[in-house]
């Protein structure tokens with residue numbers, strides 16, 4: 001399924017995704033530069049690329065970009081600053097994620113649940129503290 005620009009823009013955060021161009025270029029080289037969603041644009045087959053990249057160029061942070069790993073001081077690797085949940089790795093066929101097929105001549109142990117709707121809401125730290133307080 002393609003990403004709708006207007007919907008993605010509406011749910012994005014109004015803060016720049018990167019502190020500077022080096023951060024942005026490093027992250028995009030590691031993620032978007034390998035992603036099948038942007039491959040047709042990278043290869044000159046279509047005129048528009050991934051809408052999430054465009055949103056980040058509008059000084060916003062797509063909701064689909066979740067924070068990557070941080071150390072105890074909050075430091076992160078520029079190449080892994082975010083994890084894009086829409087990333088499609090080379091070799092996974094692009095498009096919609098598909099369930100892994102059952103082995104031939106075998107039935108699955110359990111029925112597969114229907115895919116759930118993805119949640120883009122980030123946790124509210126103040127509410128989390130209120131819930132955790134006795």
Ligand code: SF4
Pocket residue numbers: 031032033035036037038050051052053084085086087088
């Ligand atoms: S889906 Fe994510 S990783 Fe892929 S091109 Fe778009 S922003 Fe980059």
